[in-house]
Amino acid sequence: MDLDGVRTFLLVAELGRLQDAAPELGITQQAASKRLRSLERRLGATLFTRTPRGLRLTVDGQAFAPHARELVLAADRAVRSVGSVDRAIRVDVTNRRIAPAVAVEDFHRACPISNWTS
């Protein structure tokens, strides 16, 4: 499951036309069309009714929309959850011959933390 397709769905549902939504997403109209087709194929349902004046949500699309919004919000929260932690220090330990290095390394093994190089 790809979230880019879900974001495409939401923007197209809001704007009603691929031509408006596609530039916003940094892709072409054709790519947006294929994203929606791919999403519909994945879900096994038709999300939009295609008209020569744009796209309108089907009942499936209307049912999917709120869940899609919740989904992208959850994704944004998940992305924000990393990197926001205050990093204390960053120490590279390569020489085990000196006592402080051993002490730091022991602490490293006892309490693993990210951004260590080894």
Add this chain to the structure above:
Amino acid sequence: MDLDGVRTFLLVAELGRLQDAAPELGITQQAASKRLRSLERRLGATLFTRTPRGLRLTVDGQAFAPHARELVLAADRAVRSVGSVDRAIRVDVTNRRIAPAVAVEDFHRACPISNWTS
């Protein structure tokens, strides 16, 4: 953003070893390793500490885990939201010469619904 990587993350975080998680996901150990690397690259953070006995969560990984669970649950709800709606009828209107067809077609234009053929 790809949810398969998030599901891989959760299973590896639970089981602690790629070898156990990979078959569960229907992929090889190497593919699981690359999925995690891809996810970490996407997030810009290291989620696991690699050891010769398996993988352990870093602080970033611990912070990401609950959001990841919420994310996959939201995805499952979103997928279930389509197709569960009760379908009432399905009518193909091709002949505009008869009055009932016109009436149905007008209703169609006023209130689009999925599963129409045109």
Add this chain to the structure above:
DNA sequence: GGGGATTACGTCTAGCGTAATTATG
């Protein structure tokens, strides 16, 4: 004919699997 979406097609990147490599205990 004009605006809008789709299809066709070439290209390019991402993801997987098999096999070989590295690293730890």
Add this chain to the structure above:
DNA sequence: CATAATTACGCTAGACGTAATCCCC
């Protein structure tokens, strides 16, 4: 040495863009 993860490499499927096509006002 055994175990577990990584890297190398070839392959296939998916995604994008350009160009051409279809469809309804």
